[in-house]
Amino acid sequence: MSKGVCTFAASALAMAVSFGAATAQGYPEKPIQVIVPFAAGGQGDVKARLVIQRIQELGLLAQPMVVVNVPGGAATIGMRQGRDADPDGHTLLYIHQTMMTSELTGVLDFSYADLVPVAETNYSCLLTATAEGSGIADAEDWIAQARANPGGIKEATLVGSSAHFTTEMFASAADMKVGYVNAGGGADRIASILGNHTKTAVLVATPVVQNPKLSGLVYYGAERHPELPDTPTAKELGYDVTSCLDNVW
The missing domain is CATH 3.40.190.10 (Periplasmic binding protein-like II)
Known part of the structure; x- marks a missing residue:
């Protein structure tokens, strides 16, 4: 089994455990928005939708997960929206090392350390x-x-x-x-x-x-x-x- 497949399977399990525990407490109460800071059709968008599709197939959540594409500003517009969202578990930011490179080049004024990771979805x-x-x-x-x-x-x-x-x-x-x-x-x-x-x-x-x-x-x-x-x-x-x-x- 490839690392990508292993990571995907492990991610689904992590989501099942974390969301399963939250569901017992009434979570989620509304649809979960997944901010993808890139245009539709790119690798980040496609991968996010594949993971969401699998979560829905497994019936892990009582509410849908919805991709929100927020391209622009070298991905920084979407990343800022993810950072500024209410920390209630109903908004996720889907991102990779571009958050780090954007910080290094000075186009992003905050760090990945300011966010809380939920799961690695693919490699x-x-x-x-x-x-x-x-x-x-x-x-x-x-x-x-x-x-x-x-x-x-x-x-x-x-x-x-x-x-x-x-x-x-x-x-x-x-x-x-x-x-x-x-x-x-x-x-x-x-x-x-x-x-x-x-x-x-x-x-x-x-x-x-x-x-x-x-x-x-x-x-x-x-x-x-x-x-x-x-x-x-x-x-x-x-x-x-x-x-x-x-x-x-």
Whole structure:
């Protein structure tokens, strides 16, 4: 069983225990809002909805859980709404390491330590992807082009996010310079590379596995992704870079 599946199962159990105890005291009294600080269709949105679907299938709650997409401000608008919500258990913020990177870049004026985590819902490593028509054949070609044209090979990113930090770590290790277009969350980055407005984007593996027009260049897990066996890891290419997301609420 993969770590992602184990994490998902453990999360469902944790939710059953925590919410089960609360339900005995009349909780929840109304629908639970799950703030996703990204646009609909991105990895955070999809993962949140999958977890909610499973919670509903198991009948863990007497009230529904409802996703509220609050994109904008490099995810900081939704994160602030989550922080400022009444601490009554009826609002959850669904987030990952982007909260930390936003704090590091100064666009967020509070810390993950100001919030109380309920459960880790899934664990997934990132990859650099490209699309048909980008003119990039593979990882070595991407690196060569970026070195030959510093800043000219554009990447769709969310400035200040984990995706942005991932590319910066790899670019530093590979002695290359990438140009950035602040496209937004995962769904917007996918649209950008599919439209050939940018050459690359950092994503989770799922959309690359599912869309034949997308391909992986570099995977940032410890080993190759089982469904993307032709995508090398950064370490295989000689660069000691790993980058994975822990989604929590």
